[in-house]
Amino acid sequence: MIIQLQPEVSSQELRDLQDFLNQISYKTKQVTTQKGSYLVGIGKREFDIRTVGFMPGVKDIHKVSDSYKLVSRKWKVDPTTVDLGDGVTISKGSLTLMAGPCSIEDEDQIRKTVDHLVESGIQIMRGGVYKPRSSPYSFRGLGLEGLKLWHKIAREAGIKIISEVMREAQITDMYDYVDIFQVGARNTQNFTLLDELGKIDKPVLIKRGISGTIDELLYSAEYVFSGGNEKLILCERGIRTYETSSRNTFDINAIPILKEKTHLPVIADPSHGIGIRDYVPAIALASVMAGADGVIYETHEIPHKAFSDGQQTVNFNQSHKLASGLREVYKLRKELLLN
Ligand code: PEP
Numbered sequence: 001m002i003i004q005l006q007p008e009v010s011s012q013e014l015r016d017l018q019d020f021l022n023q024i025s026y027k028t029k030q031v032t033t034q035k036g037s038y039l040v041g042i043g044k045r046e047f048d049i050r051t052v053g054f055m056p057g058v059k060d061i062h063k064v065s066d067s068y069k070l071v072s073r074k075w076k077v078d079p080t081t082v083d084l085g086d087g088v089t090i091s092k093g094s095l096t097l098m099a100g101p102c103s104i105e106d107e108d109q110i111r112k113t114v115d116h117l118v119e120s121g122i123q124i125m126r127g128g129v130y131k132p133r134s135s136p137y138s139f140r141g142l143g144l145e146g147l148k149l150w151h152k153i154a155r156e157a158g159i160k161i162i163s164e165v166m167r168e169a170q171i172t173d174m175y176d177y178v179d180i181f182q183v184g185a186r187n188t189q190n191f192t193l194l195d196e197l198g199k200i201d202k203p204v205l206i207k208r209g210i211s212g213t214i215d216e217l218l219y220s221a222e223y224v225f226s227g228g229n230e231k232l233i234l235c236e237r238g239i240r241t242y243e244t245s246s247r248n249t250f251d252i253n254a255i256p257i258l259k260e261k262t263h264l265p266v267i268a269d270p271s272h273g274i275g276i277r278d279y280v281p282a283i284a285l286a287s288v289m290a291g292a293d294g295v296i297y298e299t300h301e302i303p304h305k306a307f308s309d310g311q312q313t314v315n316f317n318q319s320h321k322l323a324s325g326l327r328e329v330y331k332l333r334k335e336l337l338l339n
């Protein structure tokens with residue numbers, strides 16, 4: 001159950017509400033985010049929700065039977081808009097594109113990528129400065145200095161930044177230089193990291209875990225939301241299955257299912273989803289048709305020279321074509337499926 005509180009709810013009203021709910025064996029957790037104040041009630045007892053609905057300090061009350069509550073679409077049918085400032089939003093009614101290298105490598109690479117994004121009308125650049133690599137001998141990123149340089153160049157061109165945060169201590173370091181914190185597939189269930197991201201006022205994109213279910217992704221988002229940060233975006237990036245002919249199995253089903261289960265925006269990552277450069281555009285286009293609110297993909301001037309994930313990285317020509325193709329498919333989806 002979710003009780004939306006009035007902004008001016010008094011502490012006495014709050015106590016009365018909690019007392020009432022405790023009496024009927026509900027546990028409560030108060031959640032205050034950038035956008036509102038909520039009381040999440042966990043319990044099984046059936047009762048007439050109007051009793052609470054009419055109590056002072058209550059704006060609205062919703063029964064939510066799912067185990068994740070605040071991210072559920074059962075209480076909030078309206079899709080959530082995540083605002084990055086300067087007119088850049090991730091919202092219903094537009095398609096968000098994020099592109100860039102797997103890893104940030106050097107100044108020249110940053111400048112060339114930024115120029116490419118500007119030419120292609122892409123407003124958000126992806127790139128890792130702290131890289132989770134399967135082998136400890138692989139390139140592990142330029143770190144904070146690389147992020148600062150990237151931020152300076154991107155800002156000059158009006159480009160927003162999404163980059164992966166791997167542990168709690170990096171949040172403060174990265175805070176002023178990113179517009180979206182990315183939680184990688186290896187960290188989707190790093191609950192202490194999620195707790196800390198719940199305390200900040202900056203958008204967070206959470207990738208689906210390598211072997212994670214759709215519900216587990218939603219629970220991870222619930223951690224951040226219930227911690228106080230509702231600026232959330234979810235990302236399908238493929239899961240590990242018994243199939244070996246692609247890096248991961250991109251779960252196209254997850255897109256409409258997530259859109260049904262949650263009000264949060266859903267972004268597709270076809271690069272990690274299939275892991276094979278030549279197939280990335282097809283999967284990207286399919287994901288938009290399936291209902292994705294946006295696509296994040298890897299691009300590099302010379303993919304085979306990329307420090308990481310070159311095999312799944314499209315070059316700038318391919319990226320340029322893909323960006324316009326994605327916009328065309330998005331228009332077509334709206335015409336065909338009316339959403
Ligand atoms: C990445 O975005 O480069 C990355 C490491 O992604 P994932 O966490 O999905 O593997």
Ligand code: MN
Pocket residue numbers: 102103272298308309
């Ligand atoms: Mn990558």
